Amino acid sequence: MEGNGPLSGTPAPVGLILASRNPHALDSVACRIIGIPGDTVPTLSLAEERGLIEGDPVIVGDDPALLTIAPFRLPDTTRPAGLLMKLSRKVLARFQRGSRFLLPYPEILSSACIGCGACVRICPVKAASLHGRWAEINLSQCIRCYCCHESCEEAAILLRQGLLSRLILGNRQ
Ligand code: SF4
Ligand code: SF4
Incomplete structure (x- = not known):
């Protein structure tokens, strides 16, 4: 695959x-x-x-x-191996909040979401929820485990590059 x-x-x-x-x-x-x-x-x-x-x-x-x-x-979660990336990881690992801006984040593709709720059931921190027919993700709660992305059979959860990652590594999406 x-x-x-x-x-x-x-x-x-x-x-x-x-x-x-x-x-x-x-x-x-x-x-x-x-x-x-x-x-x-x-x-x-x-x-x-x-x-x-x-x-x-x-x-x-x-x-x-x-x-x-x-x-x-x-x-989409594949990251480059360069020195800059390694340094960024080390520095940002010390600041959990900062690392959120480096890691890819999940985004619901509402045109593909069928509201099955699989992502809601699997999210370990209850950051995903259903609103009407579509799922939503509260990024401030999200720990970037990507279980929702992996459990969505409709490929309705994309992984987007974080802001800091785009600034450091360039836009790869
Ligand atoms: S698992 Fe996918 S299709 Fe189901 S609610 Fe979540 S985003 Fe929508
Ligand atoms: S990435 Fe993990 S924590 Fe974030 S919404 Fe998906 S399942 Fe929940």
Whole structure:
């Protein structure tokens, strides 16, 4: 599946079966195939820091370089890996309120919303609510977990770049 998920992504059959004893090694190979730089994936960076991936994974089977899928549409939450982004994260992590301006925020696409309420039921902080036929999100309550975005089968919840993120990283939407 490519694009935003896990419910509303677009199926992208690749015809591969990947398996490994080391889940991080498997993720790094999968990322390579679909064109996600490993250092933009927090779990991979941390796994590397903790020594859970040692060097390049040994591939038994087809060469991933020959299997590269391009272009593969990445989710809207994908962030660049540059030094500026890392610094911004460190600085803003100290200021929870500030990080809200850096992280993408959910926005309801009212033309697609059918008022099913799935986002309301799943929101852990009750920031999503139904008003008439449409859902609404109270961004001052929202903790940017994106459960609503992932649970919406109508792809009616977009992820927009925050203001600070647009200023620092440029407009990518
Ligand atoms: S889950 Fe999607 S379709 Fe359902 S109420 Fe929320 S935004 Fe609307
Ligand atoms: S991103 Fe998380 S906290 Fe924010 S509205 Fe969606 S489910 Fe609620």
